[in-house]
Every structure is written in C-alpha cells, then in structure tokens.
Amino acid sequence: MTINKTSAAYRWTKFFAGLAIFWSFTYVICPAITASSDDFATMAKFIDDSGIETGEFFYTDIEVCGEADLGARSTFEHMPRSMDTTPK
Amino acid sequence: MAEEKNIVVDEGNSSISDLWLKEDYWAIWLGALILLVGSFIYFNNPPKDLDAKIANANSIMQEQAEYAPFKTVAYYDAQDTKGKLKATGSPIGKTIKNWTSKPKKWSTNPLDAFYMDQAAADALNAKNKPKYDAAAAKTKASKMAALTAQEAAAQASFKNAALNDEAISKIATWRKDRQASSKAKKKIKHKPYNLFPSLIGLCLAMALLFSVGIKVMGKDAGGFLKGFFAVFAVGVIAYLMGYQSTMKHYGIGYAAWAIAIGMLIANTVGTPKWIKPALEVEYFIKTGLVLLGAEVLFSKVIAIGVPGIFVAWVVTPVVLISTFIFGQKVIKMPSKTLNMVISADMSVCGTSAAIATAAACRAKKEELTLSIGLSLVFTSIMMIVMPAVIKATAMPHVLGGAWMGGTIDATGAVAAAGAFLSEKAMFVAATIKMIQNVLIGVTAFGVAVYWCTKVECEAGKKVGWMEIWHRFPKFVIGFVIASVIFSTIYTSLGSDAGFAMVDHGVIRGFSKIFRGWFFCLSFAAIGLATNFRELAGYFKGGKPLILYVCGQSLNLALTLTMAYIMFYVVFPEITAKI
Incomplete structure (x- = not known):
C-alpha cells in the first residue's frame, strides 16, 4: 500500500517521526554528548547542583544575577580602603 | 515579521x-x-522596616570598608541581610508566585513538572536532608576559620600582606560553602504543588x-x-x-x-x-x-x-x-x-x-x-x-x-x-x-x-x-x-x-x-x-x-x-x- 503525500496518514507519520526525533534528541543524543566528554559532564553536574536557569535570556529571569548585582553595587558603594591607609 | x-x-x-x-x-x-x-x-x-534595615546594613558595610582593606565577614553578613530584603517575599508576593508558576524542573516523568503530592515532597526533603546538614556544618566551620584568619590579620593592623591574603582566601572559601549550603537548603524545602x-x-x-x-x-x-x-x-x-x-x-x-x-x-x-x-x-x-x-x-x-x-x-x-x-x-x-x-x-x-x-x-x-x-x-x-x-x-x-x-x-x-x-x-x-x-x-x-x-x-x-x-x-x-x-x-x-x-x-x-x-x-x-x-x-x-x-x-x-x-x-x- 502506498501512502499519498497529502494524506492524513502521511502527515501523522511525519508528525510522529518528528516527535521521535525530539525524544531521541532529549533522551539519547544530548545525554550521549554529555557522557562523551568530561567537560560536558562536569558542567552538566554543576548546572544540576546550582539550579541556574541556563535557558533564560534576560537578567531578571536569573536569580544569581540579583546576587551579582548586589555584590557589584557593594564593591562600588562601600569599597574597602586600600592597604596603605590607616584603619578607622 | x-x-x-x-x-x-x-x-x-x-x-x-x-x-x-x-x-x-x-x-x-x-x-x-x-x-x-x-x-x-x-x-x-x-518588606517590614525596609529603610531601617537598609540603613543599618549600609552603616555596617561602610564601617567595615574603612576598617579593613578587604570585605570582612561582617561586611558580607550585612550584604546578605540586604539581599534578603525583597518585596516578592511578602505574603502577596508569594501568592502571586504560586498562581503564576511555570512548569517545574523534571527529569524523566513530565508529570513531575505539574504535580507533586505531600508524600513525594517529604521523601525528597528527607533524601536531601543529610546533604544539607553536611553543607551547613561545613559552612559553619569555614565561617569560624574565616573569622580566625580575619582576626589574625587585624592583630597585625592589616599591614601583613600574607595574613591579609590568608583572610581573603578563608573568607572566599566560606562564601563558596555558604552558597553551596543555601542551594542545599532549597532542596529540603520542597512543598506539594498542583499547577x-x-x-x-x-x-x-x-x-x-x-x-x-x-x-x-x-x-x-x-x-x-x-x-x-x-x-x-x-x-x-x-x-x-x-x-x-x-x-x-x-x-x-x-x-x-x-x-x-x-x-x-x-x-x-x-x-x-x-x-x-x-x-x-x-x-x-x-x-x-x-x-x-x-x-x-x-x-x-x-x-x-x-x-x-x-x-x-x-x-x-x-x-x-x-x-x-x-x-x-x-x-x-x-x-x-x-x-x-x-x-x-x-x-x-x-x-x-x-x-x-x-x-x-x-x-x-x-x-x-x-x-x-x-x-x-x-x-x-x-x-x-x-x-x-x-x-x-x-x-x-x-x-x-x-x-x-x-x-x-x-x-x-x-x-x-x-x-x-x-x-x-x-x-x-x-x-x-x-x-x-x-x-x-x-x-x-x-x-x-x-x-x-x-x-x-x-x-x-x-x-x-x-x-x-x-x-x-x-x-x-x-x-x-x-x-x-x-x-x-x-x-x-x-x-x-x-x-x-x-x-x-x-x-x-x-x-x-x-x-x-x-x-x-x-x-x-x-x-x-x-x-x-x-x-x-x-x-x-x-x-x-x-x-x-x-x-x-x-x-x-x-x-x-x-x-x-x-x-x-x-x-x-x-x-x-x-
């Protein structure tokens, strides 16, 4: 039996083939890349432990950017004296 | 477009x-x-007493900045106090967060992104508790070490570069441990949810x-x-x-x-x-x-x-x-x-x-x-x-x-x-x-x-x-x-x-x-x-x-x-x- 290129069966076959590609990308290809290199594996473990939102793209989406903001502001607003000045 | x-x-x-x-x-x-x-x-x-808490923290940070040529333990403690002051921590902020949550992180079961019952939350918290306890103990110990090194540098009026470097290094270790501890703490705070x-x-x-x-x-x-x-x-x-x-x-x-x-x-x-x-x-x-x-x-x-x-x-x-x-x-x-x-x-x-x-x-x-x-x-x-x-x-x-x-x-x-x-x-x-x-x-x-x-x-x-x-x-x-x-x-x-x-x-x-x-x-x-x-x-x-x-x-x-x-x-x- 041949499947007509515009038939519903053909289109749904393509759809499920696409889903299979997504599934293999998520559960086979990416984990295999991670396992293939120490650098990838170490970074993956770090991301799991730190919980950093790697997929987000603006600073307000990322919690640690708030910490970086606070740390940077502190440095500029209350910069520790230099070593050669006398403590108060 | x-x-x-x-x-x-x-x-x-x-x-x-x-x-x-x-x-x-x-x-x-x-x-x-x-x-x-x-x-x-x-x-x-x-947040309650926002201005007073900010003023107090800034006064400590300024005092510490003038006291030592590096960020001291007290300086960081004051900075952390400021960091906790967030309007999102108010009851209404928490309610909004609960009602606008996106799907959560998951690994193998997509349902985990939308639903977790009390038993599953308790089990996760119990599983992560030993790790948190260890991280908290490590943080406490590294803070003590940082304070000791800082005190040694202070005894030398912060004129001894080696002692200063030692204090800076110990303080950095404490900050790293503290960060790891706060991440571990989040993993024992799981609550049930239904999105x-x-x-x-x-x-x-x-x-x-x-x-x-x-x-x-x-x-x-x-x-x-x-x-x-x-x-x-x-x-x-x-x-x-x-x-x-x-x-x-x-x-x-x-x-x-x-x-x-x-x-x-x-x-x-x-x-x-x-x-x-x-x-x-x-x-x-x-x-x-x-x-x-x-x-x-x-x-x-x-x-x-x-x-x-x-x-x-x-x-x-x-x-x-x-x-x-x-x-x-x-x-x-x-x-x-x-x-x-x-x-x-x-x-x-x-x-x-x-x-x-x-x-x-x-x-x-x-x-x-x-x-x-x-x-x-x-x-x-x-x-x-x-x-x-x-x-x-x-x-x-x-x-x-x-x-x-x-x-x-x-x-x-x-x-x-x-x-x-x-x-x-x-x-x-x-x-x-x-x-x-x-x-x-x-x-x-x-x-x-x-x-x-x-x-x-x-x-x-x-x-x-x-x-x-x-x-x-x-x-x-x-x-x-x-x-x-x-x-x-x-x-x-x-x-x-x-x-x-x-x-x-x-x-x-x-x-x-x-x-x-x-x-x-x-x-x-x-x-x-x-x-x-x-x-x-x-x-x-x-x-x-x-x-x-x-x-x-x-x-x-x-x-x-x-x-x-x-x-x-x-x-x-x-x-x-x-």
Whole structure:
C-alpha cells in the first residue's frame, strides 16, 4: 500500500517521526554528548547542583544575577580602603 | 515579521484612531496596565522596616570598608541581610508566585513538572536532608576559620600582606560553602504543588487580556479565543521541555522549544485553521517588549560598574555596526533585516536583543527564528568551551568572567559559565551581561530610527519628522517610556530600596512573569506559522552562519582586549576589590 503525500496518514507519520526525533534528541543524543566528554559532564553536574536557569535570556529571569548585582553595587558603594591607609 | 516586507514605504499615515486600532498602541496599553497593577501591589507591600534595615546594613558595610582593606565577614553578613530584603517575599508576593508558576524542573516523568503530592515532597526533603546538614556544618566551620584568619590579620593592623591574603582566601572559601549550603537548603524545602488550576487560570486571564484588544481592533475575538488555548498549550509544552534537566545542561530553553514544537505541527499535520486567528505574533511580542522596557534599568548599570560599562558599551556597538556593514558589503546578505537581527543577536544579548531588533526593523518571523537558532547553537557550545579554555590557560577569573559576559549570548548561559569557574567570575560575567541587557533599549530605538529614516525610504529622498513619526514603530515608545519611568523610580528609591521594591518586586514578582509568557506565546505562534521550506531558503549559501561566525570572532577578540585594558590597566584597583 502506498501512502499519498497529502494524506492524513502521511502527515501523522511525519508528525510522529518528528516527535521521535525530539525524544531521541532529549533522551539519547544530548545525554550521549554529555557522557562523551568530561567537560560536558562536569558542567552538566554543576548546572544540576546550582539550579541556574541556563535557558533564560534576560537578567531578571536569573536569580544569581540579583546576587551579582548586589555584590557589584557593594564593591562600588562601600569599597574597602586600600592597604596603605590607616584603619578607622 | 510583517508580511508586506521588502516594499519601500513612500509615506505613512497616522490618525487618532490608531490609539485603539493599532496593535502597537494596544501593546502599550496592556503593558502599562500590567505595570500599574504590579506597582500598586508591590509598592503597597514593602518588606517590614525596609529603610531601617537598609540603613543599618549600609552603616555596617561602610564601617567595615574603612576598617579593613578587604570585605570582612561582617561586611558580607550585612550584604546578605540586604539581599534578603525583597518585596516578592511578602505574603502577596508569594501568592502571586504560586498562581503564576511555570512548569517545574523534571527529569524523566513530565508529570513531575505539574504535580507533586505531600508524600513525594517529604521523601525528597528527607533524601536531601543529610546533604544539607553536611553543607551547613561545613559552612559553619569555614565561617569560624574565616573569622580566625580575619582576626589574625587585624592583630597585625592589616599591614601583613600574607595574613591579609590568608583572610581573603578563608573568607572566599566560606562564601563558596555558604552558597553551596543555601542551594542545599532549597532542596529540603520542597512543598506539594498542583499547577493545573493555576495554569488554567493564567490562560484564561491572558486570553481575556489580549482578546479585548483583538475585539476593539475589529478582528475575530471569538476565533482568537478558540485558537489562543491551543497556542497556550504549545507554550506550556515548550516550558515543560525547557525545564527538562538534560535541556538545561545545554541552555535549550522555552524559546527554542516553542518554535520547534510549533514548526513540527505546522510542517507535518498542519496548523489547524481554527488556531490561525490566534497567531498574533507581533501583538504578543510587542506587549512583551513594552514590559521588558521596565526591566531595562539604566540607573542600575551606573551602580554596578564603570569597567563593565566600557567593556559592554564600547565593544558591543562597534561589533554590532561592524558586523552589519560586513554583512552588507562583504557577505552581501540578501536581507538587510536578517543581517541586522543576527548582528544584534550576536553582539548584544542573544534572544532578547533579537526579538527587540526584529520588531524594531520589522523583520520576518523566519528571520527571527533563524537568528535565535544560530544563537542557541553557539550559546550551548560557548557555555561549555569558554570556561574550559579559561581554566586551561589559567586566565584570571575577572578577565575570563568579563570575556564570557561580553560574548556568550544568553544571560542564563553566562551565569552558568561564570559560576562554573568561581563566584568572582560569575559576578563579573553577570554584571557585564546585565549592562549589555540594558543596551537593548538603545539598540531597538536606534534600529527603529535607522530603518525609518534610511532603509524604508527612497534613495536620495529626505524624510521629514512627521514622516518618521508615521513610520516609527510606536511600541518602541512604550518600551522607552517604561524604561525611563522604572529607572527613575529605581533611582529615586535608592539602589537598595530599588533592588527590593522594583527589581525584586514589580519586575521579578509580576511584570517579568507575564513578559515571559508573552514571548513564549509569540514563539509558539511563530513556529505554528513557519514553513520549513521558506526558513531553509533564508539559510541558502550558509551566509547567516558565516555572518555569525565572523561577527562572533570579532566580538571574542575585541571583548578580551577591552576587558584586559579596563580591568588590568585602567581600573586595577577596582579589580582587586571585586
């Protein structure tokens, strides 16, 4: 039996083939890349432990950017004296 | 994005009815409404004794800054106290968070992203408790060691460099342990959740919000509502996939998934006709961009670092303009809009810059998709390769952080790559990226003006001010006004209260949530309306890839050079105190 290129069966076959590609990308290809290199594996473990939102793209989406903001502001607003000045 | 692209606009028109008939204005009205509601909620619910706690913390930090030539334990304790002051921590902030939650992180069972019962939460907490106890004990011990080393340095009146270095090192260890402990603490605070009712509520609220504008603009509001639920469903699945643990390892977030899932549907079974009235890509994007304007806080940038401003604000425009000219003159990119979107995406800050620029120069949806795809691939690679290169070459972490912050596109990937090296690298990388994020406003405005005055007019013809006004994408005005208003509020409150009330109140506790959803809906709509063959046509000859690689190479070289000059030649004293 041949499947007509515009038939519903053909289109749904393509759809499920696409889903299979997504599934293999998520559960086979990416984990295999991670396992293939120490650098990838170490970074993956770090991301799991730190919980950093790697997929987000603006600073307000990322919690640690708030910490970086606070740390940077502190440095500029209350910069520790230099070593050669006398403590108060 | 506009389908009538490539047509030179001779003259535009404006009328008072545009205020309620054009989606640019509706984007402004809806954005303003959300920002007003968020402001009303959070400015009426500040953290208790906010001003007194800030004043006390600042007084301790100033006293410690004058006492020692490095940040002491008491200095950091006071800084941490300030960091906990957030309007989002108020009861209403927590309620809003619960009712607007996106799908949670999951690994193998997608249902975990939406539902967890009490028993499962208790089991997770019990499993992680020993790890937290160990981390807490380690933090306590390292704090004692830090205090002892600091005291030894103080006994020598901070004149002994070796003792000072020992104290700095012990304090850094304590900070690292403390960070690990606070991460471990979060893993014993699991609570049961059921996101299905809140997602349905959120969907209805957004459907209603957008359909008012659709109705007034004279479009098919009923058709929009029917299709909206399907677009929202694609958005939910995109968030679900973006929070899958392996996808997080590669920084593949909801934006990529929304486009991919949408395109899968559109190019296989076909996007059903009843969904098409809800594919209002520009309406969703522009509303999201107006909200994004409130997150572009210029005053924050001034507060977080002069060296970073030079790195981000000198290199970024140079790379953006050079790449665009290179694309036009050397590569001869067939589409100016694609050239501009890729140049901005690569040089400014990835997806968010691509969205803003694409909307400002009216790029086609396929061009935005292609730019985001390119950015995603290189972000995933650079997020892993750059920290490895920095480690292998023993590059100082401040320099490495600045390099990554200025070159890796997505902010999340920058934070991860920086934190992977050290807290110091993460702080510098994230700071540079935040400064670049703020450049989105200038970029979008500049591109909109350039397109109105130079690109969309006949060669040699002078364009008058009124003509520029007619053609100017009005949502950019909403974006700029939101930025100016919230930057002014942030400044008038002071950076500490601004951090607590604006950044960690109105923005992170309200507007950002809607902005994220609106972008997600627009990406889902883009995917659902994109023909794969048309998209492939834009990639013909590999010109977009060549443009991205050449531009990014220039970016890598210039950013590294400028970061070295700024952090090690011009401002070494600041670098020493970071």
